[in-house]
Amino acid sequence: MLTPVDLQGRTFKSGMGYSKADVDSFFSTLTADYEALYRENMELKDKVGTLNEGINHYRSIEKSLQKALVLAEQTAEETISSAKTNATVIEQEAVLKAQSIVADAKIELDHIHAKTVEMLQQYERYRSQYRALAQAQVELLDSESFNIEVASLDAFSSLEQEAAQNSAAVHAKVQFQETEEKTAAVMSEPSDEDEDETLDDDIQINDLASLFADDHSDDAQED
Structure with missing residues (x-):
């Protein structure tokens, strides 16, 4: 191409044309x-x-x-x-x-x-x-085991009274024993002079009398 x-x-040749x-x-x-x-x-x-x-x-x-x-x-x-x-x-x-x-x-x-x-x-x-x-x-x-009769109650009351009396007797006995012990203690105390023995005996007797008087008054109050 x-x-x-x-x-x-x-280029071309020149001439006629x-x-x-x-x-x-x-x-x-x-x-x-x-x-x-x-x-x-x-x-x-x-x-x-x-x-x-x-x-x-x-x-x-x-x-x-x-x-x-x-x-x-x-x-x-x-x-x-x-x-x-x-x-x-x-x-x-x-x-x-x-x-x-x-x-x-x-x-x-x-x-x-x-x-x-x-x-x-x-x-x-x-x-x-x-x-x-x-x-x-x-x-x-x-059952009968739980039946509480009047007689049983009376018996129970009498038992209570008897127990109270026994307790009072025991208490009186104890007080009497205490009184005897106090008396023995007073009697056993020694004295230095003979002239004071009579006076001491009077004092001991008075003490014993007062002790017995106290015991009787306590028993009366308890009753």
Whole structure:
């Protein structure tokens, strides 16, 4: 393909024929147009090359996307298949576990029922025992052992009076013994002079009289 430089360097032999001025003018116009066309053609080629590169790039991306899509489809199918398998296994395990729980609950219910029956029976036994014990206590209260008659009360009062008299007699006896001990103590005291013996004897007699008087007054107060 001719370039604008080739057209500009093209020369013709002079001689008779077309007008040289017309040919040069037309040739100049043709060169300018051809130069513009040539530049446009080169630009279009560059654009086409760029577009081809872009197309090739997008084609490679498309291939990658297709591969990824195929891989995703395979992965999705595998995931779905695995999920179905896992779901089946989980469902079977859940059924077995539910059956085990129901069986254990039934056993526990039977145990609770048996325990409840046993406790009710034990309650009835305790109730019967307490009823029998209460009846025995009522019968004991109604027996003659708990009947207190008036004669028994009178006898009890006479026993109390007799015990009081015995206590008073014992008290009087104790006071009499104390008086004798005091008298013996007074009589046993030594004297230094003979002339004081008569006076001491009088004092001892007076002391004895006062002691006996005190004893009789105490007995009277107790009676």
